[in-house]
Amino acid sequence: MSQEPIKLGKRESKLRVDPKWADVCLTCGTCAGGCPVTGVDGMDPRKAVRMAALGLDDELINSRFPWVCTLCGRCERACPMGVEILAMMRTARGLRERDKVPGPIHKGTMMSMERGNNLGIPYDDWLFLLADMSKEMEDEGFPGFYVPVDKVGARVISTVNSKEPFGEPDDMKFWWKIYYAAHESWTVSSENWEGVTWGLFGGDDESMKEQARRVLENARKVKAEVLLLPE
Numbered sequence: 001m002s003q004e005p006i007k008l009g010k011r012e013s014k015l016r017v018d019p020k021w022a023d024v025c026l027t028c029g030t031c032a033g034g035c036p037v038t039g040v041d042g043m044d045p046r047k048a049v050r051m052a053a054l055g056l057d058d059e060l061i062n063s064r065f066p067w068v069c070t071l072c073g074r075c076e077r078a079c080p081m082g083v084e085i086l087a088m089m090r091t092a093r094g095l096r097e098r099d100k101v102p103g104p105i106h107k108g109t110m111m112s113m114e115r116g117n118n119l120g121i122p123y124d125d126w127l128f129l130l131a132d133m134s135k136e137m138e139d140e141g142f143p144g145f146y147v148p149v150d151k152v153g154a155r156v157i158s159t160v161n162s163k164e165p166f167g168e169p170d171d172m173k174f175w176w177k178i179y180y181a182a183h184e185s186w187t188v189s190s191e192n193w194e195g196v197t198w199g200l201f202g203g204d205d206e207s208m209k210e211q212a213r214r215v216l217e218n219a220r221k222v223k224a225e226v227l228l229l230p231e
């Protein structure tokens with residue numbers, strides 16, 4: 001860590017943090033006490049608040065804190081002074097240069113924008129998998145089972161976490177068996193069926209809105225009453 005003294009100056013906070021936080025925050029540590037990841041990679045929400053209040057925006061944006069944070073919001077709910085820690089963490093994520101976003105979150109978001117799901121599963125492969133697994137379900141003791149795709153009038157539209165068709169397709173059967181047993185009227189979409197909005201986790205508001213819009217459009221198209229999200 002640099003040993004240079006920290007120079008504070010009056011300036012706009014990139015994190016849209018209210019400068020009053022420096023006085024408002026009691027440094028009581030309630031946020032840190034309730035945070036499930038306090039201590040992971042030195043994570044401490046109280047320190048993050050202090051960094052933001054002192055104008056150390058870039059240091060916070062480029063730190064591990066916003067990415068170790070799970071965005072669960074416990075700190076914000078517990079804070080006796082109403083400091084908006086969750087919003088600050090997510091804003092910090094959004095301000096990280098996109099090519100420096102850790103892990104697959106940004107790449108998955110871009111893939112979803114281009115192909116309708118985070119892992120880029122092609123349209124034909126998706127439909128083939130659903131047909132193939134429908135046969136498996138029949139063989140496993142669910143006579144007449146099939147996955148209804150784009151079924152207009154279905155009561156429930158079910159989105160899918162792309163890691164399931166990609167790597168754990170049998171996990172989709174848990175939902176399917178419930179629908180079958182309940183004689184539910186349900187459907188999945190042939191396109192833009194991804195239910196995990198990585199734009200939300202990456203702090204990418206534009207992509208998040210577009211991903212949500214597509215899912216809602218699918219629900220409206222089939223006139224579904226219930227939209228089911230896996231996460």
Ligand code: SF4
Pocket residue numbers: 024025026027028029030031032045046049078079080081082083085
């Ligand atoms: S809980 Fe609120 S007041 Fe207490 S240290 Fe955290 S941010 Fe500051």
Ligand code: SF4
Pocket residue numbers: 031034035036037038045068069070071072073074075076085086089
């Ligand atoms: S939102 Fe982040 S900082 Fe706050 S409690 Fe959850 S993991 Fe910790």
